Amino acid sequence: MNRLNRNSTTTKDRKVMIFIAMSLDGYIAQLDGDISFLSVVEMEGEDYGYSEFLKSVDTVIIGRKTYDHVFEMGFDNPHPDKEVYIISRSEQADNGSTKYFKGSLKGLVDELKAKPGENIYCDGGAEVINALLTENLIDEIIISVIPVMLGAGIPLFKSERPENKLELLKANHYDKGLVQLHYKVY
Secondary structure, three states, X not given: OOOOOOOOOXXXXXXEEEEEEEEOOOEEEOOOOOOHHHHHHOEOOEOOOHHHHHXXXXXXXXXXXXXXXXXXXXXXXXXXXXXXXXXXXXXXXXXXXXXXXXXXXXXXXXXXXXXXXXXXXXXXXXHHHHHHHHOOOOOEEEEEEEOOOOOOOEEOOOOOOOOOOEEEEEEEEOOOOOEXXXXXXX
């Protein structure tokens, strides 16, 4: 039995989680979508917990623009072993375990949480993340802060959303200067 809403508890609650990197000044990409600033912290054999995180999820929610950008980077399907929902404003044909979704994010999250399964990963972008935060649908956020200030770009958090209270669950720092913060969202 899984959690159907924030007020009920069960033995295995599916959580909607974000695992994302941003610059110290809050940008997830340059204005043109370039994410090369992430290379500042690249280290052979170090993925900052991403592989372990992916083992805890079986479903991915991703915005269409982010999905298209990942596709342009050469990844045909970035999550081939997961059920993927691409959030889109237009009707598109599904492709196997990859489904295009045009409806209510709250309805989708409620439906996913009502089914048995592992956690649900919101793989971006900022528009989808902020829509989920506005609806109070994010349970946990893991943010890797990259030691660079871009000065401009695509901000992770938009100013048009309500206040969200957070509880710090864990903080890690790494040799290359990356700081990773893990929060529970209330």
